[in-house]
Amino acid sequence: MPERYELSAPEVIADLIDGEAVAIDLTTGHYHRLRGASAEVWEALIRGATEEEILASAAGPIDPKSLSDFVVSLCEESLLRERSSIDPVAVPAWEPGMLELESFVDLEDILGIDPIHEVDPDRGWPHAPDA
Amino acid sequence: MVVPGPIDPEQSAGSRLVADLLVGLEGLGCEVKLCVDSMSPALEICESFQPEVIVLSWSGISARLLPALQNHPAALIYLGHDLAFRRVAAGDELKQPAWSGRAEVVRLLEERSWRLADLSLYPDPLEASYVESVVGPGSALGMVPYLIDRDRVADRSSTPGRDLCFVGGPLHAPNLDGVEWLRDNVHRNLFRSGALGMLHVFGYWTEADLRGDLEGVILHGPLSDDQLDEAMSSCRIAVAPLRFGAGVKRKVVHYLSLGLPLVATSVALEGVHPDPEGGPLALVADDPESWRVALLRLRDDEDRRSLQVQAGLRAVESGYTKAAYYRNLAEVLASAKDRRQRREGVRSAGALRTVRP
Numbered sequence: 103m104p105e106r107y108e109l110s111a112p113e114v115i116a117d118l119i120d121g122e123a124v125a126i127d128l129t130t131g132h133y134h135r136l137r138g139a140s141a142e143v144w145e146a147l148i149r150g151a152t153e154e155e156i157l158a159s160a161a162g163p164i165d166p167k168s169l170s171d172f173v174v175s176l177c178e179e180s181l182l183r184e185r186s187s188i189d190p191v192a193v194p195a196w197e198p199g200m201l202e203l204e205s206f207v208d209l210e211d212i213l214g215i216d217p218i219h220e221v222d223p224d225r226g227w228p229h230a231p232d233a
Numbered sequence: 234m235v236v237p238g239p240i241d242p243e244q245s246a247g248s249r250l251v252a253d254l255l256v257g258l259e260g261l262g263c264e265v266k267l268c269v270d271s272m273s274p275a276l277e278i279c280e281s282f283q284p285e286v287i288v289l290s291w292s293g294i295s296a297r298l299l300p301a302l303q304n305h306p307a308a309l310i311y312l313g314h315d316l317a318f319r320r321v322a323a324g325d326e327l328k329q330p331a332w333s334g335r336a337e338v339v340r341l342l343e344e345r346s347w348r349l350a351d352l353s354l355y356p357d358p359l360e361a362s363y364v365e366s367v368v369g370p371g372s373a374l375g376m377v378p379y380l381i382d383r384d385r386v387a388d389r390s391s392t393p394g395r396d397l398c399f400v401g402g403p404l405h406a407p408n409l410d411g412v413e414w415l416r417d418n419v420h421r422n423l424f425r426s427g428a429l430g431m432l433h434v435f436g437y438w439t440e441a442d443l444r445g446d447l448e449g450v451i452l453h454g455p456l457s458d459d460q461l462d463e464a465m466s467s468c469r470i471a472v473a474p475l476r477f478g479a480g481v482k483r484k485v486v487h488y489l490s491l492g493l494p495l496v497a498t499s500v501a502l503e504g505v506h507p508d509p510e511g512g513p514l515a516l517v518a519d520d521p522e523s524w525r526v527a528l529l530r531l532r533d534d535e536d537r538r539s540l541q542v543q544a545g546l547r548a549v550e551s552g553y554t555k556a557a558y559y560r561n562l563a564e565v566l567a568s569a570k571d572r573r574q575r576r577e578g579v580r581s582a583g584a585l586r587t588v589r590p
Contacts, residue, residue, distance in 0.1 A: 112300050115345060119337045126342060128297040133338050209321070209335060 107182040109148045114181050116148065125181050131210030134179065139199035143172065147182060151191040159193035172201035179205065234288040235268045235275045235298065245402050246483035247314050250356070251290050253380040257562045270294050276301055286569055288312055292342045299349035308573035311350035315480025316360045318343055323477030324406055347372060351572040354565060356481040357504030374568060377561040378481055381490045381553040389466050389492040390542040395430035395532060398468035400484045403442035407478040412443065415474040416450055418521040419528070424449035429528060433468055435461055462491060470494055470531045473501035480504055486553055489514060489545030494538040496527040506552025512544025
């Protein structure tokens with residue numbers, strides 16, 4: 103696994119909304135919510151923090167495996183990619199909690215379905231194939 | 234012009250908006266290239282074609298491509314269609330999805346497009362004003378959305394019968410919700426009692442699209458423009474039972490241009506160009522009883538039917554003719570180029586715009 107990550111822009115855009123992180127994959131139309139500790143870790147990751155830097159800034163005990171699994175889930179959804187720079191990142195203290203990526207697929211029609219790769223072969227665009 | 238996929242003007246109002254814009258631009262003497270993002274590399278085409286203006290339709294496309302186009306010399310126009318976040322918010326109020334933050338997600342995408350484009354376009358001038366209130370004066374303009382063929386405009390207030398017509402594609406959530414709501418809460422009882430005839434639903438519908446039974450409902454599949462207008466024109470009353478949505482609804486302009494008496498929700502009438510003489514474009518109904526009363530009135534009241542149809546035809550004549558369309562489009566292009574030049578001036582002065590990836 104890479105040491106440092108960044109947002110998979112421009113295919114993915116992200117922002118904070120009312121303290122919750124939101125990431126949108128514009129190629130699939132899938133969107134993701136990260137709350138609480140998940141949002142704080144997400145923000146640190148897209149700024150380039152390593153897992154070690156994030157663990158070191160935790161204000162309480164945390165299982166390193168839960169963090170690794172969380173990072174894996176973000177990479178599997180193609181939200182993160184490897185960052186070329188290796189500059190250390192200062193991570194604000196954060197309160198450990200459940201690390202979870204909540205994923206939604208119910209806005210594909212608005213968020214950017216890929217008409218070629220996600221099209222129903224019989225009905226054509228913009229009909230998405232059945233799951 | 235960059236669109237997400239092949240356009241199908243007979244199937245969706247969004248495609249119709251794009252198709253009319255293509256015709257309008259060519260009518261103004263522009264050389265236009267339509268770039269289907271999924272089939273051809275939009276950015277490479279923009280580099281090789283060197284257009285003066287790039288129009289990006291669909292927020293998913295524009296939010297992805299606009300960051301890469303910031304240094305392109307062309308003026309960048311985001312074709313907004315409607316404020317989708319408002320449509321999603323209104324729909325979610327009715328349907329209560331798993332997460333109430335869906336509208337904010339859509340807004341995030343739309344606001345990104347507003348801020349990265351030189352100009353955003355909305356058929357509803359009030360929605361353009363909203364964008365200006367967020368991004369700044371001059372950042373958005375209202376556009377004349379549709380080129381109405383004046384040959385098709387006619388007064389059909391004397392059409393006999395008791396049938397209703399609805400037009401709109403099933404993939405647009407407000408259409409599906411509106412048809413099911415009208416069928417279940419208003420039409421079925423009136424149909425069973427014989428007070429009203431069939432509800433014709435136009436717009437590429439299949440039985441799989443509509444939940445529940447089809448009693449009193451006729452779903453129509455693919456039709457050409459001529460076939461559609463002819464079939465709609467044989468109905469006594471047009472309906473627009475949209476309980477949520479945003480922007481100008483093409484179906485309403487279509488009904489008015491066909492000279493069909495209309496019952497509509499207040500949501501459906503948002504943004505429609507008014508009759509310059511102040512006449513009523515429709516009977517407005519937002520609950521089942523109001524709908525029942527309005528439908529029965531338009532079934533029987535010939536004076537009211539004629540009053541509405543004449544008002545609708547004047548609204549179409551003043552707001553949706555080719556002259557109005559071309560005048561507006563020329564203003565849009567000039568404004569976009571002007572804003573692009575000013576952005577270049579700001580850049581030359583060293584105040585580069587900060588773009589978050």
